[in-house]
Amino acid sequence: MFSNRLVNILIPIISVILGLLSGAFIMLIFGYNPIQGYAALWNGAFGDLYFLGETIRQVTPYILSGLAVAFAFRTGLFNIGVEGQVFMGWLASVWVGVSFEAPMIIHLPLAILAAALAGAAWGFVPGLLKAKLGVHEVIVTIMMNYIALYSANAIVRHVITDNADKTEQVAPTASLGSEWLEQLTYFSRLHYGFVVALFGALIMWFLLNKTVRGFELRSVGFNKDASHYAGMNVSRNIILSMVISGAFAGLAGAMEGIGTFGYYSVKSGFTNIGFDGIAVALLGGNAAIGVIFAAFLFGTLKIGALNMPTQAGVPTELVEIVIALIIFFVASSYMIRWLILRFKKEGK
Numbered sequence: 118m119f120s121n122r123l124v125n126i127l128i129p130i131i132s133v134i135l136g137l138l139s140g141a142f143i144m145l146i147f148g149y150n151p152i153q154g155y156a157a158l159w160n161g162a163f164g165d166l167y168f169l170g171e172t173i174r175q176v177t178p179y180i181l182s183g184l185a186v187a188f189a190f191r192t193g194l195f196n197i198g199v200e201g202q203v204f205m206g207w208l209a210s211v212w213v214g215v216s217f218e219a220p221m222i223i224h225l226p227l228a229i230l231a232a233a234l235a236g237a238a239w240g241f242v243p244g245l246l247k248a249k250l251g252v253h254e255v256i257v258t259i260m261m262n263y264i265a266l267y268s269a270n271a272i273v274r275h276v277i278t279d280n281a282d283k284t285e286q287v288a289p290t291a292s293l294g295s296e297w298l299e300q301l302t303y304f305s306r307l308h309y310g311f312v313v314a315l316f317g318a319l320i321m322w323f324l325l326n327k328t329v330r331g332f333e334l335r336s337v338g339f340n341k342d343a344s345h346y347a348g349m350n351v352s353r354n355i356i357l358s359m360v361i362s363g364a365f366a367g368l369a370g371a372m373e374g375i376g377t378f379g380y381y382s383v384k385s386g387f388t389n390i391g392f393d394g395i396a397v398a399l400l401g402g403n404a405a406i407g408v409i410f411a412a413f414l415f416g417t418l419k420i421g422a423l424n425m426p427t428q429a430g431v432p433t434e435l436v437e438i439v440i441a442l443i444i445f446f447v448a449s450s451y452m453i454r455w456l457i458l459r460f461k462k463e464g465k
Contacts, residue, residue, distance in 0.1 A: 124457055128450045129400050129407070133414065136443030143438060144431060154431040161424025162417040168424075170302025173311055174377060176416030178203070180314035181369035182394025183401060183408040184321050185236075185362045189254075190403045191325055192358040193338025198243060198258025199366040200391030201265030202236040204384075206367025207374040208269045209235035211381040212277060214287025214374070224290040228375050229313065229368065236367020237360045239265060244359030248352035254359065262387070270383045283382035293376040310376040315409070317365060322405040324361075334358050366391060396444050415440065 141151035162172045182199050189196035196202075210232040218224070243257035277284050293308040301307075325331040337344045337354040345351050369390055374381055397415055401407030422436035446453065 124454060125402060127457060128453050129402060129411070129447060131453050132400070132443055132446035132450070135446045136439050139442045140435060140439035144435065149431045149435075150429065153429040154425055154435070157425045157428035157431065158418070158421035158436070160421075160428065162421035164424070165303065166301065167303035167305045168420065170298070170305030170307035172416050172420045174305065174307045175420050176412045177308075177310045177314045177376070178369040178372040178390050179393060179397050179412035179415050180311075180409055181317055181365050181372065182390050183397030183412050184317055184394075184405065185365035185369065185391075186394045186398035187401065187403040187405070187408050188321055188325070188365060189358060189362040190398060191338060192334040192354070193341075194244075194247070194355070194358055194362070195255050196240065196243075196258055196359065196362045196366075197255050197395070198239065198261045198265075198391070199362075199369075199394050200387050200389070201258070201262035202239045202363045202366030203370040203373075203388065203391045204265040204269045205235040205239045206232035206370030208272060208370070208381050209367065210291075210371035210374040211284050211287055211379075212272075214291035214379075215277065215285045218288055219290060221290040224288065225293070225375075228287070228291040229371055232367040232371030232374065233364040234367070236370065237364040240359040240361075240363020240366070241356065244356040247359070248355040262391070266384060266387065269381070273381055273383055277381075284380045286379045287375050291375055292379060293372070294379065306377050308372075308376040310372040313368060314372065314412075317368060318405040318409055321365070325405075330357075366394070369394070396440065399444060399447050 137155070141155070144151040144154050161168055163169055182203060185199045185202065186196055210228045213228040213231045214224070219227070239261060243252075243254045243261065246252040246257055247254045273284060274280050274282070293310045293313070295307070295309055298307045298309070299305060323331075325335060333344070333349050334354050334357065336347070337349060337351050338358070341351050344354075373388075373390070393415060397408055397411045400414070401409070401411035418436050418440060422433040425431040425433055425436070
């Protein structure tokens with residue numbers, strides 16, 4: 118009745134439904150109308166072209182940060198450092214965008230490439246330590262998030278600017294912004310970055326599923342000893358996996374740097390783009406197409422939540438609870454799988 122593939126698809130869908138139902142129950146407990154609350158959320162995400170543009174704009178970095186986490190997961194690694202790699206990619210893309218002028222055909226690709234390389238370089242360090250010294254990547258990547266945060270702040274204040282809190286606006290030739298898309302969506306901040314994000318998902322799918330290198334990366338993730346016995350270079354593949362994961366995260370930063378904002382400002386804390394990418398990857402089953410759909414859900418919840426206090430009187434924090442519940446049910450997928458399989462047996 119249910120194939121394994123169908124079960125894998127049903128688990129995140131059921132998790133989302135259970136999360137939304139639990140959120141509705143919590144609204145009722147605290148005296149809010151869940152129908153009005155979710156209607157306000159929907160209108161806040163898709164009520165008109167402006168909200169739709171903002172939703173897609175929010176989805177864009179989530180796709181790439183989700184791909185970064187998912188790629189590492191698929192190759193047996195847990196990249197908690199996506200947030201720091203986002204900072205590095207954001208800073209690098211803006212740095213290229215403000216440092217010189219060039220034709221767009223050169224300037225824009227160079228800014229995007231700089232972001233990918235900066236994120237990759239930030240992923241190289243934990244990959245190297247993991248491969249050569251056996252240092253767990255979770256610990257290293259967590260610490261490197263803070264190094265990235267404060268290093269980027271110092272570079273902005275003392276290298277790119279003269280003790281300013283933010284950089285200049287990137288040159289138009291290095292911007293992903295589009296007047297046509299802005300006018301189409303009532304002057305939202307939608308930009309061409311969503312094309313880059315979708316192309317990134319295609320690259321991840323092709324690399325992992327259609328190339329020899331992707332097979333090696335997945336093989337090392339499944340079993341290092343067997344891969345080594347088969348003649349694969351385990352250390353090289355571990356490093357490469359973290360480098361590619363970091364490159365995706367760096368691109369997520371570029372979506373903010375040369376897309377949404379057009380500058381880098383000194384930050385007092387994390388943006389959570391990288392940490393939300395963990396949830397996106399989990400909900401998407403660490404598959405490229407799943408990450409796209411999960412990022413779309415998270416972008417919808419984040420943008421739609423902004424409309425809930427004004428239209429329904431529901432605090433935006435409730436959406437964070439709903440997201441946490443969805444992740445809880447995804448993390449408890451073995452329970453959902455057990456119920457599905459039990460239903461399958463009773464149906465025979």
